[in-house]
Amino acid sequence: MKLFDVYPINNITITKALGSHVWDDLGIKYLDMYGGHAVISIGHTHPHWVERIEEQLRQIAFYSNSIKIPLQQELAKKLGEVSGKMDYQLFLCNSGAEANENALKLASFHNGRKKIVAFSKSFHGRTSLAVAATDNPKIVAPVNETGNVIFLPYNDEHALEQCFVENGNNISSVIIEAIQGVGGIIEATKSFLRKIRLLCNDYNAVYIADSVQDGYGRSGSFFAHDYAGVHADIYTMAKGMGNGFPIGGILIAPNIQPKHGMLGTTFGGNHLACAAALAVLEVIETEDLIEQAKQRGDDLLKRLATIEGINNVRGRGLMIGFDVPEELKDLRKNLLYNQHIFTGEAKPNVIRLLPSLALTKEQADEFMNAMEEEIAAPTLKGGAR
Numbered sequence: 001m002k003l004f005d006v007y008p009i010n011n012i013t014i015t016k017a018l019g020s021h022v023w024d025d026l027g028i029k030y031l032d033m034y035g036g037h038a039v040i041s042i043g044h045t046h047p048h049w050v051e052r053i054e055e056q057l058r059q060i061a062f063y064s065n066s067i068k069i070p071l072q073q074e075l076a077k078k079l080g081e082v083s084g085k086m087d088y089q090l091f092l093c094n095s096g097a098e099a100n101e102n103a104l105k106l107a108s109f110h111n112g113r114k115k116i117v118a119f120s121k122s123f124h125g126r127t128s129l130a131v132a133a134t135d136n137p138k139i140v141a142p143v144n145e146t147g148n149v150i151f152l153p154y155n156d157e158h159a160l161e162q163c164f165v166e167n168g169n170n171i172s173s174v175i176i177e178a179i180q181g182v183g184g185i186i187e188a189t190k191s192f193l194r195k196i197r198l199l200c201n202d203y204n205a206v207y208i209a210d211s212v213q214d215g216y217g218r219s220g221s222f223f224a225h226d227y228a229g230v231h232a233d234i235y236t237m238a239k240g241m242g243n244g245f246p247i248g249g250i251l252i253a254p255n256i257q258p259k260h261g262m263l264g265t266t267f268g269g270n271h272l273a274c275a276a277a278l279a280v281l282e283v284i285e286t287e288d289l290i291e292q293a294k295q296r297g298d299d300l301l302k303r304l305a306t307i308e309g310i311n312n313v314r315g316r317g318l319m320i321g322f323d324v325p326e327e328l329k330d331l332r333k334n335l336l337y338n339q340h341i342f343t344g345e346a347k348p349n350v351i352r353l354l355p356s357l358a359l360t361k362e363q364a365d366e367f368m369n370a371m372e373e374e375i376a377a378p379t380l381k382g383g384a385r
């Protein structure tokens with residue numbers, strides 16, 4: 001049997017990882033400024049994370065949600081402490097799309113409405129509602145098409161207000177990434193996020209903060225929405241939550257009431273996933289990784305802004321993007337094959353940096369030196385492996 005060929009892949013096989021480094025099957029060491037797509041929060045194979053998972057594996061890995069799983073409660077408590085959202089409720093699932101799917105569905109259960117407001121260049125996942133609220137027709141199958149999603153321009157307060165005036169009593173939820181990831185590291189203005197909060201209050205709509213990519217400390221605060229000083233009604237999380245162990249979840253404001261059977265999942269919240277997620281939060285706390293991400297990010301942003309040849313350096317914490325001009329179109333490939341550095345991309349011409357929150361100063365220096373070298377001599381030397 002062959003694999004269903006849906007991923008354009010690099011011709012590299014990674015066999016080992018530690019911290020912000022990975023090694024391929026030929027023994028070549030790479031600096032990971034991509035974090036396996038913003039997933040690696042505390043660093044690859046962090047010893048505390050490995051130990052926590054190993055220990056749990058020897059006790060029990062899985063049982064269904066039909067019994068008490070105290071680890072879920074432990075995780076909820078820790079998440080409340082680290083995120084500052086102590087009075088929120090936690091529902092656990094397995095991925096970012098599933099988190100958004102549950103959030104959109106819960107909002108609709110909550111206020112009995114159908115319309116969803118989403119924004120240009122959004123990405124919320126590939127399951128039915130999540131993809132319907134994603135601004136990319138290429139990944140929306142005919143069966144996912146729905147008249148229930150209203151797309152508005154990002155950061156356009158007037159359009160948002162107008163939309164509420166026209167449809168306010170039918171709007172169930174507004175879903176937004178505070179920093180769009182797949183869309184190319186585009187930040188919502190504080191005033192836009194505050195406007196969403198106010199309109200959701202006025203019209204009893206649910207504010208959903210898709211924090212799958214920009215959450216979990218990546219932006220230098222636990223949720224990227226925190227910088228606007230607003231509280232969302234539902235935060236969706238995944239990527240950094242398990243540091244590579246698949247887990248997702250939603251944080252739900254106290255006024256949204258649960259009912260038995262309303263949401264559910266077989267695997268969500270299993271013992272092993274909870275152990276992994278607890279290890280992540282413990283490391284974030286003991287190593288002060290959110291503050292570290294903020295400082296490292298500030299430093300990288302400043303230094304990148306001084307580099308001639310790249311444009312529009314932007315982002316927060318360790319969620320950084322910049323535009324690459326046509327004459328440097330091979331920069332990402334060159335960083336990978338010449339300098340052995342993984343970075344992310346956003347179409348058409350953006351390089352995205354999404355490294356572990358534990359990226360060291362030396363590793364940031366290494367990246368900056370490599371950038372300078374590749375921009376000074378932009379030829380593809382090692383590309384054809």
Ligand SMILES: Cc1ncc(COP(=O)(O)O)c(C=O)c1O
Pocket residue numbers: 095096097098100123124125126177181182210211212213214238239
């Ligand atoms: C903002 C955002 N939401 C949702 C998702 C979907 O997450 P998953 O791939 O875990 O389903 C992603 C994935 O890139 C994302 O960046």
